[in-house]
Amino acid sequence: MTEVLTVDHRRLEELAASMLAMQDVPEADAERIAACLVLADLRGLPSHGIARLPVYAERLRRGLVKPRPNLNLDEPTPVCARLDGDDGFGFVIATRAMDEAMERAQTYGIGMISAFRSTHFGMAACYLLQAVEKGFAAFIFTNASPAMPVWGGREPFLGTSPFAFAAPGTDKVPSIVLDMATSVVARGKIRRAAAKGEPIPEGWALDKEGNPTTDARAAYEGIVLPLAGPKGSGLSLMMEVMGGVMSGAAFAGRVGNQYKDFDAPQNVGHTFVAIRPDVFVGQDYAARMEELVRRAKSSTPIDAAQPVLMPGEPEALREAENRRKGVEMPADVAEALRQEASRLGIRIDDF
Amino acid sequence: MTEVLTVDHRRLEELAASMLAMQDVPEADAERIAACLVLADLRGLPSHGIARLPVYAERLRRGLVKPRPNLNLDEPTPVCARLDGDDGFGFVIATRAMDEAMERAQTYGIGMISAFRSTHFGMAACYLLQAVEKGFAAFIFTNASPAMPVWGGREPFLGTSPFAFAAPGTDKVPSIVLDMATSVVARGKIRRAAAKGEPIPEGWALDKEGNPTTDARAAYEGIVLPLAGPKGSGLSLMMEVMGGVMSGAAFAGRVGNQYKDFDAPQNVGHTFVAIRPDVFVGQDYAARMEELVRRAKSSTPIDAAQPVLMPGEPEALREAENRRKGVEMPADVAEALRQEASRLGIRIDDF
Numbered sequence: 001m002t003e004v005l006t007v008d009h010r011r012l013e014e015l016a017a018s019m020l021a022m023q024d025v026p027e028a029d030a031e032r033i034a035a036c037l038v039l040a041d042l043r044g045l046p047s048h049g050i051a052r053l054p055v056y057a058e059r060l061r062r063g064l065v066k067p068r069p070n071l072n073l074d075e076p077t078p079v080c081a082r083l084d085g086d087d088g089f090g091f092v093i094a095t096r097a098m099d100e101a102m103e104r105a106q107t108y109g110i111g112m113i114s115a116f117r118s119t120h121f122g123m124a125a126c127y128l129l130q131a132v133e134k135g136f137a138a139f140i141f142t143n144a145s146p147a148m149p150v151w152g153g154r155e156p157f158l159g160t161s162p163f164a165f166a167a168p169g170t171d172k173v174p175s176i177v178l179d180m181a182t183s184v185v186a187r188g189k190i191r192r193a194a195a196k197g198e199p200i201p202e203g204w205a206l207d208k209e210g211n212p213t214t215d216a217r218a219a220y221e222g223i224v225l226p227l228a229g230p231k232g233s234g235l236s237l238m239m240e241v242m243g244g245v246m247s248g249a250a251f252a253g254r255v256g257n258q259y260k261d262f263d264a265p266q267n268v269g270h271t272f273v274a275i276r277p278d279v280f281v282g283q284d285y286a287a288r289m290e291e292l293v294r295r296a297k298s299s300t301p302i303d304a305a306q307p308v309l310m311p312g313e314p315e316a317l318r319e320a321e322n323r324r325k326g327v328e329m330p331a332d333v334a335e336a337l338r339q340e341a342s343r344l345g346i347r348i349d350d351f
Numbered sequence: 352m353t354e355v356l357t358v359d360h361r362r363l364e365e366l367a368a369s370m371l372a373m374q375d376v377p378e379a380d381a382e383r384i385a386a387c388l389v390l391a392d393l394r395g396l397p398s399h400g401i402a403r404l405p406v407y408a409e410r411l412r413r414g415l416v417k418p419r420p421n422l423n424l425d426e427p428t429p430v431c432a433r434l435d436g437d438d439g440f441g442f443v444i445a446t447r448a449m450d451e452a453m454e455r456a457q458t459y460g461i462g463m464i465s466a467f468r469s470t471h472f473g474m475a476a477c478y479l480l481q482a483v484e485k486g487f488a489a490f491i492f493t494n495a496s497p498a499m500p501v502w503g504g505r506e507p508f509l510g511t512s513p514f515a516f517a518a519p520g521t522d523k524v525p526s527i528v529l530d531m532a533t534s535v536v537a538r539g540k541i542r543r544a545a546a547k548g549e550p551i552p553e554g555w556a557l558d559k560e561g562n563p564t565t566d567a568r569a570a571y572e573g574i575v576l577p578l579a580g581p582k583g584s585g586l587s588l589m590m591e592v593m594g595g596v597m598s599g600a601a602f603a604g605r606v607g608n609q610y611k612d613f614d615a616p617q618n619v620g621h622t623f624v625a626i627r628p629d630v631f632v633g634q635d636y637a638a639r640m641e642e643l644v645r646r647a648k649s650s651t652p653i654d655a656a657q658p659v660l661m662p663g664e665p666e667a668l669r670e671a672e673n674r675r676k677g678v679e680m681p682a683d684v685a686e687a688l689r690q691e692a693s694r695l696g697i698r699i700d701d702f
Contacts, residue, residue, distance in 0.1 A: 074631070079430050080460030082631040109431030110463045110624075114631050137592065152659040153650025165585075167592040176592060178585040210653065228579050234516075234529040234662035237647065241488065241518040241527060241628070245639045248632050252646040273461075273624075277592070280425070280433040280465050281599050288596045295603040296588065299504025302561065308503040311585035 003331040007351050012050055012327060013038045015341065015348070019053065022344045023060045024067040025089070033091040040123040041327045043315040047188020048123040051333045054340045055258055056089070064265050065089055065119050071096060079108045082247065083115040087265040090121030094140075094270060098127045101274035102136050109279035114247035114271045120144075120258050121270065125179040125312065128166035132175040137277040140164040142270040143243035143250075145257035147187050148224050151233035154210040156223045157253045160187045161239035166312070167277055170286045173293035177312025182236040183224040194220045195332065243269040354682040358702050360674060363401050364389045366692065366699070370404065373695045374411045375418040376440070384442040391474040392678045394666040398539020399474040402684045405691045406609055407440070415616050416440055416470050422447055430459045433598065434466040438616040441472030445491075445621060449478045452625035453487050460630035465598035465622045471495075471609050472621065476530040476663065479517035483526040488628040491515040493621040494594035494601075496608035498538050499575050502584035505561040507574045508604045511538045512590035517663070518628055521637045524644035528663025533587040534575040545571045546683065594620040 016034035021027055033056075041049035059065040069088025075081040081100055085093040097113040104111025121127070124140045131138035144159025160183035169175040181187070184204050193200050193216035202212060205219035213219050226232030244251025249269025256266035278285035299308045309317075322328075329351075338348045367385035372378055384407075392400035410416040420439025426432045432451055436444040448464040455462025472478070475491045482489035495510025511534035520526035532538070535555050544551050544567035553563055556570035564570050577583030595602025600620025607617035629636035650659045660668075673679075680702075689699045 076630055077458070077460040080630050107428070108459070109428040110461060112461045112626070137597075149653075150647045150650050150659055152652055152654070152657055153647075154653050155650055157647060157650055163586075165589045167589075167596070176585075176588055178589060180582045180585060184579075227582065228535075230662065231531045231578065234527075234531060235514075237527055237643075237662060238516045238518075238529060240643055241640070245518070245636065245643055246488075246626075246628055246631060248635075251639065252643045275463070275597075277597055279427055279431050280597060284599075285596065288602065289592070292588075292591055292596055292603045296501045296504075296508060299501050299506055299508055301503055302500075302505050303503070306503055308501055311581065311588060 005329050005331060005334050005351050006326040007329055007334075008326050009038050009042055009323060011350070012041070015337070015346070016050055016053055018346060019057065019341060019344055020067075022346070023057060025060075026068060029089065029092045032095055033089055036091045036122045036126040038327065039126055039129075039319070041329070042319040042322045043123070043125065044318040045123055045186075045188075045315070046329075046333075047186055047192050050329070050337065052120075052122070054336050057340050059119070059258065059262075062262055064262065069093075073100065079104050079110065080112045083113055085115050085118035087117055087119065090119040090268060090270075091126070093118045094121040094127045094272070095130065097270065097272045098130050098138065098274065101138070101272045102131060102134055105136055105274040105276050110273065110275050112271065112273045114269065116247040116249035116267065116269045117265065118249065118268045118270055119266045120268060123179065124162045124164035125177055125315065127272065128164055128177050128179060128312075131274055132166045132168040132177065135168050135277075137167040137275040138165070139273040140270065141239050141242035143239050143255055143268060145255045145261070145266070146253040148183050148226050148236060149233075150237065151226060151230040154206070154223075158182075158226070158233065158236035159239060159255065160224055161236055161243065162186075163235055167289065169293060170290055173290045174310050174313050174316060176293070176310050177315070179312070182227055182232045182239065184227055184232070185224065187220075187224050190216055190220050190224060196330070242271045247271060356680050356682060356685050356702050357677040358680055358685075359677050360389050360393055362701070363392070363678060366688070366697075367401055367404055369697060370408065370692060370695055371418075373697070374408060376411075377419060380440065380443045383446055384440055387442045387473045387477040389678065390477055390480075390670070392680070393670040393673045394474070394476065395669040396474055396537075396539075396666070397680075397684075398537055398543050401680070401688065403471075403473070405687050408691050410470070410609065410613075413613055415613065420444075424451065430455050430461065431463045434464055436466050436469035438468050438470065441470040441619060441621075442477070444469045445472040445478045445623070446481065448621065448623045449481050449489065449625065452489070452623045453482060453485055456487055456625040456627050461624065461626050463622065463624045465620065467598040467600035467618065467620045468616065469600065469619045469621055470617045471619060474530065475513045475515035476528055476666065478623065479515055479528050479530060482625055483517045483519040483528065486519050486628075488518040488626040489516070490624040491621065492590050492593035494590050494606055494619060496606045496612070496617070497604040499534050499577050499587060500584075501588065502577060502581040505557070505574075509533075509577070509584065509587035510590060510606065511575055512587055512594065513537075514586055518640065520644060521641055524641045525661050525664050525667060527644070527661050528666070530663070533578050533583045533590065535578055535583070536575065538571075538575050541567055541571050541575060547681070593622045598622060
C-alpha cells in the first residue's frame with residue numbers, strides 16, 4: 001500500500017506556479033499551467049495532474065519546451081487560423097488557441113484553430129471548460145505519441161488521444177463535458193498502476209510481443225488497445241488527421257513521447273473548434289439544453305442508488321468535493337515533487 | 352435459412368428511383384435517394400439499404416414525408432446556415448446541407464449547416480463520400496429516435512446515431528471514412544436479425560424489462576446498449592446537442608421512430624461540418640495524408656492474412672466487388688419490394 005497525503009489545491013497550484021516561474025515561465029503562463037495540472041487532480045484524473053510536473057521541468061531544463069515561446073498566428077481565412085506553438089507549453093498554446101477559436105465563433109458562429117509545434121497539453125477537459133464557461137460549445141482534437149496499434153496491427157502507431165466535446169449548461173443544469181480516451185483506458189491509468197505495482201484488468205493492453213497481459217509494467221512497455229476495436233482505432237486516426245496532418249505537426253507515429261524521447265521537441269498537433277451553440281436557435285438554446293439534460297437525468301436508474309449523470313458531471317462533483325477536502329497525492333508523487341522543488345531551491349515543509 | 356437473391360445494383364437503383372418518382376418525388380431527388388439506399392447495400396449495410404423503401408413509401412403515402420419539400424435556408428453568418436427541411440426526405444436535405452457546407456468551406460476553410468424538420472437520411476457515409484469526392488473533410492452529426500439508454504438509465508432515450516467523420520485520400524491512398532454507430536451495434540443489425548429469426552450475441556441489448564437477451568426480437572423491442580458504456584452514451588448525447596438542441600429539431604427522446612410513429616413527421620435534426628483539409632498546409636496535404644495512410648497500412652498485421660485497412664476501406668472493397676457481382680437481397684426483402692412495386696402498378700419480373 002502506498003501512503004496517500006491530502007494537500008489543499010491552492011497550495012499545489014501555488015507550488016507548481018512557483019516552480020515553473022523559477023524556470024523562466026512568465027507568471028501568467030505558470031499560473032495557467034499550474035491551474036490545469038491541479039484541475040486534473042481535482043477532477044480525479046491524477047495521471048494528467050501535478051504528478052507530471054517533474055517531467056515538464058526536465059523538458060524545460062533540456063530546452064525541449066520553451067518557457068517563453070513566440071506564438072505566431074497565421075490567418076488564411078477570417079474563421080480559421082493556425083498557431084505556431086514554437087515548442088511552448090501545450091497548456092499555454094491550447095489556452096490561446098481556444099480563445100482565438102471563440103473570438104471567431106463569436107462573429108461567425110464557428111471558429112477553428114489548429115496548432116503545431118506544440119507539446120502535451122494535459123487534460124483536454126481544461127480547455128473544454130474554458131469554452132463552456134464563456135458559453136461556447138467546443139471540439140478538441142489532438143494527436144499524441146504512439147501507444148496503440150491501428151486496428152489489426154501489432155505495433156504502437158496511434159496515440160490514445162482523447163475525444164473531447166462540450167456544450168454549455170445553464171445555471172440550472174450542468175454542462176456536458178465529454179473527454180474520453182480513444183483507448184480502452186487512458187494510458188496514464190496504466191502508468192499509475194505500473195508506478196504503484198498494481199495489476200490491470202485483462203483486455204486493456206498487450207505486452208511488447210503482442211500478448212495479452214495484466215502486468216501494468218509490461219502493458220506500459222507494450223501497447224494499450226483501442227476502444228471497441230476498429231471504432232477507437234478510427235477515432236484515433238481522425239485525431240491524426242485533425243491534429244497532425246492538417247496542422248503541420250508531427251503525425252503518423254512521429255509525435256515525441258514526453259517520458260521517453262529527449263532528443264527533440266514533441267511537435268504535437270491540435271485542432272480546436274468553438275461553436276456558438278445559439279447561432280441558429282438564439283435564446284431558446286438555454287431552455288432546450290435544460291430540457292435535454294433534465295430529461296436525460298430523469299431516466300429511471302438501473303441502480304436506484306446511482307442517479308444518471310451527464311458526461312463530466314462525476315468529475316465536476318469530485319472537483320467540488322476535492323476543493324473542500326484537498327487533493328489526494330500518493331507519497332511517491334509527493335516525494336518526486338519535493339525533489340524537483342529542492343533542485344530549484346524550494347523547500348517543501350508542509351507535505 | 353432465408354433464400355438470398357443477387358440483383359444488379361443498377362436495376363435496384365432504377366427500380367427505387369421509379370417507385371419514388373411515381374409517388375411525386377422529383378426525378379433528380381428520386382435518383383439521389385435511390386443511389387444512397389443502394390450504396391448502403393453495395394457497402395454491406397443492408398439495414399440502411401433498399402429494404403427500407405417500403406417504409407419510406409408508406410410515410411410518403413401518409414403525408415409524413417413530403418415528396419416536394421420547400422427547403423429554406425436561414426443564414427445568420429456567412430459560415431453557418433440552417434436548413435428547414437420541411438419534412439422532406441433526409442437524403443435530399445442532407446445532400447443539400449453538405450453541398451452548402453462545402454460551398455462555405457471553400458471560401459472560409461470551414462462551413463457548418465444544421466438541418467431541422469428532416470427525416471431519416473439513411474447511411475451517414477453517403478454524405479461523407481459526397482464530401483471527400485470533392486476534396487473536403489467532414490463531420491456529420493444527427494440525432495435519432497430513442498433506442499438506447501443514457502448511461503445508468505434503463506429506458507430508451509438516446510438514438511444509436513452514428514459518429515461520422517471523413518478525410519479525403521488521394522489517387523494513391525484511400526479516404527478515411529469513419530461511420531460508426533454509438534451503440535454496441537447498429538440497431539438495424541438487430542432488426543435484420545429479428546426479421547431473419549436469428550439470435551444476437553450477448554451484450555448487444557437488454558429486453559423491455561432491462562434484462563440481457565440474445566433474442567433479436569426481444570432486443571428490438573427492448574434497448575440496444577451504448578458502445579463502451581459511458582463513452583457511447585456521451586457520444587450520443589453529443590448528437591442530441593449537435594443534431595437536435597442546436598438545430599431546432601426534436602430532441603431528448605422526441606424524434607419520431609420511422610417504423611413505429613405514424614402520427615407526425617419525425618423532425619430529425621442534423622449538423623454537417625465541411626472542412627478544407629488543406630486550409631493550413633496547402634498542397635502538402637496530399638503528401639501528408641499519403642504518408643499517414645501508408646504508414647498505418649504498413650503496420651505488421653496481427654493476422655498475416657488480414658492486412659491493416661483504413662476506416663471505410665472494407666466497405667469500399669465490398670462496394671467494388673458488389674458493383675461487379677450484384678447486391679445480395681434476402682427473399683423477404685425482395686418480396687416486400689415486389690408488393691410495394693405492385694401497389695404502384697410496377698411489375699417486377701426479373702427477381
